[in-house]
Amino acid sequence: MQRVREIAARVSNWGRWGTDDERGTLNFITPEVVRRAAGCVKRGAVFTLGIPLGADGPQIGQGGRVNPIHLMSAVDGRLGADAEAPRYADDFVTMPLQCATQWDSLAHVFYGGKLYNGYPASTVTTAGASRNSIDKIGRGVISRGVLLDLARAKGVERLGPGEVIIPSDLDHAARAARVEIASGDVLLLRTGHLGVFKQDGNRQGYMTAEPGLGIDCVEWLHAREVAAVAADTMAVEVLPGEDPKVPLPVHMLCIRDMGLTLGEMFDLDELAADCAADGVYEFLFTAPPLKVTGAVGSPLNPLAVK
Amino acid sequence: MQRVREIAARVSNWGRWGTDDERGTLNFITPEVVRRAAGCVKRGAVFTLGIPLGADGPQIGQGGRVNPIHLMSAVDGRLGADAEAPRYADDFVTMPLQCATQWDSLAHVFYGGKLYNGYPASTVTTAGASRNSIDKIGRGVISRGVLLDLARAKGVERLGPGEVIIPSDLDHAARAARVEIASGDVLLLRTGHLGVFKQDGNRQGYMTAEPGLGIDCVEWLHAREVAAVAADTMAVEVLPGEDPKVPLPVHMLCIRDMGLTLGEMFDLDELAADCAADGVYEFLFTAPPLKVTGAVGSPLNPLAVK
Amino acid sequence: MQRVREIAARVSNWGRWGTDDERGTLNFITPEVVRRAAGCVKRGAVFTLGIPLGADGPQIGQGGRVNPIHLMSAVDGRLGADAEAPRYADDFVTMPLQCATQWDSLAHVFYGGKLYNGYPASTVTTAGASRNSIDKIGRGVISRGVLLDLARAKGVERLGPGEVIIPSDLDHAARAARVEIASGDVLLLRTGHLGVFKQDGNRQGYMTAEPGLGIDCVEWLHAREVAAVAADTMAVEVLPGEDPKVPLPVHMLCIRDMGLTLGEMFDLDELAADCAADGVYEFLFTAPPLKVTGAVGSPLNPLAVK
């Protein structure tokens, strides 16, 4: 944790947007940034980045996370008494809020007894998170999105499980995309890991070892004032981690110290194919979470519009 | 149902977008429409239209619909063995998919044994809807949104519970908004009903009688090639209905005959205040549903961007 | 809490059955007690004491407790491919474990940082209770049951909401029942409160004020070596409590200090009518909890056999 604390000292955004802030680096998304993001819509092409929410999802029960349970409460319910009456169907879902394509809230991870912006860990109870919960970013994540197609940039189908992404990989992918990262951008990192799962259906393989950001990328993200980062893996960062004694250092630094919202299990394959085809890697990115009161994460269906 | 069937004959879109279509009037949202919608972003101001998902929601158990149940599966979970280890929090939700701000899928209501586009009602089972389910519109609802502030146009805080909205009311509100409704637009109807609930917390009052569209509005919507309609009530249409013998005629005609997606419990108050202030009632509207496989509805957090 | 601590000093059973004990006063139910209990079966008449688990239950959302949500996962599922194939139905439930007829586990309430038998409160986490959980009494509660029909003994339909039961009331009801309370007995207290709810359906009335044990009864129970106590109310003890500054003192003393399992919302009306008719107030009482791992309570369907 020594290294984590050193980097934390350099990248911390605590207090940067006020002592009451609960949105962290999403504050980089100014109205001006939103306006420019809308300007990225040239063709009117829409891409959905959410994976299906169903029993076929990738969850294997780790930490109690299971796939969504969808149950019908009515399938042929009568509206009115007679046999000819109109009918309706209705349904329920039970699911972990982080079982599929998701945002981690800034209350999702912490250390040293403090959440992002210094709120005490005791603000998270069985009643939910009273600080930094996902509904605090209900106004959403809408900004310019930039795809960094790390797999394509390296000419591989997928970065290897356990392969560490380093800053020069990010630079290389950004150059390949011919995009200059700007303050308020949301970065979408494609490693190819989800694409492999979609083909082989190997949940164990998808969930237990994955390519992802190494700890050195944290300062790179900080310097560029990135608003949020999402990837096609379940942790954004590399698993197993670089230092076996320090679990999830990128989560800790991004979420707890920088206040940077992480997105996981984003399906970037169709978008990436389109970007490779037209050479345009920037787009309007719109990804509001569900406003579950006090929740520490949210499933969502992000859209990219080119 | 005689009247419903007569109107249905005039407004039906079955087959209009092919025998396999499951998106209905969302097909009016062409790439050109999306492009123009993005052009509505002038200031970069973002509005969230979702109500909170929590125990304080409006549900009273009607048809088995309850408010969301949010439970923490971890509040201070250790990542690693030692006491100094980083911590995490995680959570679950159990909820009806139509308990709060929601889209109805085109499989939500039907009559005569057929869903939109002629699919048999038997395609909806306890396994979900194999046709017209909400995930079929996963690419979302993203288009130009137009606010019709019916309450403000009439100079009232709220249209009365049971008050029928007629086509001239829609025309009047559109004129007040100085907007010409165009093919592919999403209409957001503000009646003031949700605003009253937010103040008085009277669930019974919110859920049992409400202002809303009368049956005559259906052809008006059809003629204008509206892509989707959402309101700040729980049914969009007037309750109790105009004809006590015909339950939910607007649902039937819109969803089953036209294939028009309905949105309910949208919180339009902050947006409406802004529109009243700057006189601009059009905006980029982005409202992707969760892609719950086979679901007949979805909660969501819609955004409007001006 | 001063009074609670004084009584606690006199009634504490910590260590009485070993430092590892997690069953408390159920230890009074020796094989000899079970054998004698079986001897109470004279006629072979069976009574079910569980209230229905469904949407019509008494819950009003207090502390997040809602009524059970029962959903069908299959209603006409085919076993095999052909149309003539046999069919099946299957279902789910989502429910608070203490929403209806229930046992409180010895991990349900605590104070001073300690559970029954001195286990630290930190043994209860979002992973469940590692000590004193309901599955630790999986071998059940099976013993002689004795009905104390307090309402009938007083000649009233129901003791008044807020009416305090004192030791002489218990003595009086026991005399009316012509039963000598013996070590290991389970006492079933009928106040009439549930019977009123079954008639008027007034959830608010049932859940917010009720007759029940006053704090003076705790030592009475201790002296008699009662194994468990259940009532037809939702708290066994009187609500509002005798001292507004001390919430649930009987729970604290029984569960945390004595290790006495409490049962709530037991439907005793049919049994009571039978006892009144034949004058026999003792029976075989069999009431195993569900063995939910780490749970702090369990729904159940207790039986009385005469």
Place this chain on the structure above:
Amino acid sequence: MQRVREIAARVSNWGRWGTDDERGTLNFITPEVVRRAAGCVKRGAVFTLGIPLGADGPQIGQGGRVNPIHLMSAVDGRLGADAEAPRYADDFVTMPLQCATQWDSLAHVFYGGKLYNGYPASTVTTAGASRNSIDKIGRGVISRGVLLDLARAKGVERLGPGEVIIPSDLDHAARAARVEIASGDVLLLRTGHLGVFKQDGNRQGYMTAEPGLGIDCVEWLHAREVAAVAADTMAVEVLPGEDPKVPLPVHMLCIRDMGLTLGEMFDLDELAADCAADGVYEFLFTAPPLKVTGAVGSPLNPLAVK
């Protein structure tokens, strides 16, 4: 299905206990039977036959059945405002009603459009079963239990997966137990299959092939007026079935034609060891289901008392 229909004609109990009956062979449990059952209690030894309800259960998602999800709604909830206030813990469960030790209701399986006693299959809807649901046997299953230890009688740890139990096996085990099966008895069949799972934790192995009753046993059960049958497997009957074209024939004949309640995943190992030790294979068996309104099955924790 020809064979099934032939046997059905011989074993059908439709109408035997009236056209309104919903309890089937449990009607064999007369007060006299209950009284004699109580007489089996000689030592006061209690055995719990329920497996734990938790994430470690045997479910692998077949037909949507998952293991129970247990979540805490409070772990250190304060009762009152001050820091010294007593605390409470509370919890929820979400589970398939047939995910662990369970009773199948008489509405669980059917064919030819009819449930037990001729009720139409249409009585089972998403609102639950209006006929033959599990709450209809809320007065429980309490009778004499008889253990038929098929594995021990054959001198094996476990009958082989797919091994068919035939009537002579039942006779052999009954002789070994020195018990005469009597009208109203509940038979508990121990194959050893669960014991293997408890050791190896192989869910796939436990759930997909198992020893069990062959179709010839149905008339054997009918002739003896058995009230209910439970086993240590997930289907009681052999899997894969004897005739690949006829799924679950024993379920169909027992549940739908005879009205015989089946119990599954009963843990009989501790009981069996005791029976082998003292040579007594009969006991008081008490196994009330949860009274979930309209449910087609129920988890439970059965007890045997010797």
